[in-house]
Amino acid sequence: MKMQKMAVLLPVLTLLTSALAGCSSSDKPKESQPTSKEAAAPSGQPVTLTVEVFDRGVQGQPDLNNNTWTRYINDNFGKQNNAIVKFVPVPRSQEIDKLNVLMAAGEAPDISFTYDSATVSRYSKINGIMQLNDLLAKDGKELTKYLGKTVLTYGQFDGKQMAIPAKRTSLAWNGMFIRKDWLDKLGLPLPTTRDELYKTLVAFRDKNPGGVDGVIPWGLAATGMNYSYGNLGESFWGKQSEEEFVTTPNWLKPGNKDALKFLNKLYNEKLISPDFALDKTVKQANADLTNGKIGFFIANWDYPLRQNISEPLKANVPTANFVPIDTFKNDEGKYKKIAYNENGVNVIIPKSSKNAELAIKYLNWMSDPKVLFFLQFGQEGVNHKMVNGLPQVINQTGDNMQTSYLNLDYTLVVNGVELGDQQKNIKALAASAPGYEALAEQSYKINTTDTYTAFFFDTPNESNIKFGKTLGDMNNQMTDKLIVSKPAEFDSLYDKLVAEYMAAGGKAVMDENVKIYKAMQANKK
CATH class of the missing domain: 3.40.190.10 (Periplasmic binding protein-like II)
Known part of the structure; x- marks a missing residue:
């Protein structure tokens, strides 16, 4: 489908919208197992990397700092980098207001994010967030490759990379x-x-x-x-x-x-x-x-x-x-x-952060297909089952619960299912509605036709x-x-x-x- 770029000026009038997110199953890692070749972890006192996470107030949700997904992150990224990844919950309904308060106090997480590009523009203009070009060149090669030039463009202001947009794989709105x-x-x-x-x-x-x-x-x-x-x-x-x-x-x-x-x-x-x-x-x-x-x-x-x-x-x-x-x-x-643009949530690193390099390393690690697969689908038989060759999430409460679709609040480099192939992505989207797969594919097709x-x-x-x-x-x-x-x-x-x-x-x-x-x-x- 050819997407025509046009504008929806200002916060979009809701006649347009109201306000929604690769590897094969044989590649998926098991929980708490390293997903890449291990190097000697840095020594000394562990560094705490703070990462924003939305608190959506979902009934039965787990501790947002201690669950299947956060333990996987700390076991597979934290230990290898002598770091503790600590998640900072922010109410979804107050995301911009809360971010503004944290930024003003110099207490925003090392990795913060927002869906509002105007907010990123403002912080870019007042020099409140870091320029990321050099950091990406040094520690974000896999991340840069995964996102690609088009997606990264959405995070550029005045020619400088000020945000890291997630890749949006589902374009229907x-x-x-x-x-x-x-x-x-x-x-x-x-x-x-x-x-x-x-x-x-x-x-x-x-x-x-x-x-x-x-x-x-x-x-x-x-x-x-x-x-x-x-x-x-x-x-x-x-x-x-x-x-x-x-x-x-x-x-x-x-x-x-x-x-x-x-x-x-x-x-x-x-x-x-x-x-x-x-x-x-x-x-x-x-x-x-x-x-x-x-x-x-x-x-x-x-x-x-x-x-x-x-x-x-x-x-x-x-x-x-x-x-x-x-x-x-x-x-x-x-x-x-x-329809949605190719970009999703905007990840930013506040100027107050002392861990910018580690933050980029974290996002770079997350762009590994095996990591993304686990964070989206977890372990087969526990968090997902395979149906017609595609992973299907098993909805659960407690530790294994995903409080957002495919854990998009924890997978900050992607919005939407990522299996490395768009046709598989669409099939997997449909499979997330068991019993309604054909209707899901029909709806996706309708809502990605005649779009801008x-x-x-x-x-x-x-x-x-x-x-x-x-x-x-x-x-x-x-x-x-x-x-x-x-x-x-x-x-x-x-x-x-x-x-x-x-x-x-x-x-x-x-x-x-x-x-x-x-x-x-x-x-x-």
Whole structure:
């Protein structure tokens, strides 16, 4: 699939997204066994290498500093380097705020990370993180080879390597899902356009094919949470030049107002979760979904296939059958949608770190295919089983539990399954949804078709650094306000909120992005 690089300017308006991660089985190491030829470990007092890890608050999770995965890391990297790897938990929901506090106090872990490129830009600009070119050249040769030039480019600011982006192997982002059993009961086909979807949602509301108390045709949560609007916005957007698309905030894109007006219409016709704007934890949406009340929704491309959704849904409503669809077609007949860039989380080394060389050695060690395999899949028969030649994680609690998909919080050099071959990766992704493998492959294919990726600005946007978080919060609030507004008030409210957004920093960010974009194009000549 050819990925077209375009821009999603500013913290992305959630009409695009809401907010998801080689070797053969014979190569996998066993726990606590060295994975490479051992050299004599340095002598003296062990050095403590601190590494950030997300605390996702998952029920039944192990001690994030003492579990199967951390012991493997210390046995196979720590002992060989006379080091103790200590993990510093940071709440996932507070990752940027907590990182800012730790950085300001000079207490950030030696290896810190964030998914927010604007945060990396800011710390690069104020000289708060280390330049990594020389360190990579000295101690990161395997890491550099594994990530490759394209991925590393996403961590470069003003021509300097300031972050180490993880390689993202799964590029699908959002997915759209509908109750096929409801469609069959009503004798309706899969909707392939907005109009068809609208008529289907009306039928769900009026005929309640599931016979549930409080049917919800389209399930939503507060903007910015797992549930989203997918590529609805793109299906309304009019034509723009590449420069306009790259530099214009979504609020000003031709057709964007119509997209939100469509959602406003659905809400006022009781086709959307009635109290979605109050659901800021997705608990209500998940409950409605697993209790069989929702007919259509948009979330991560594999969301209904995940066991925390599929198992309770099957227990509550055995006949429920969600299937992936593509329904937001634009005027060109395309289902234009955003996909992930090739990069994932940004790893940074704070200027306060005393262990920068050891930090790079740690990431370099992690790029070994055998190490990655163990951290993602563990030991056969204990942490995974082989199914049709592919590893399948055995979900567990306690020491063996993975608190994030394939331990992405511990595998900082990769986001997504890594088996050394993309076709195997996709098959393995599908295998992580036992019983739904065919649906998983279908959803992945749908959501990696007609895609574009966010444009990467190689120069920090000072205005985005200054106003980015404020604008991101405004995006979410504006979207929810507009959807629940009275139809007669929509147009004036839209214009008012957009004017406030642009005055709050939106115009400054747009103008600066125009300047940066033009400079980048000039440099190519």
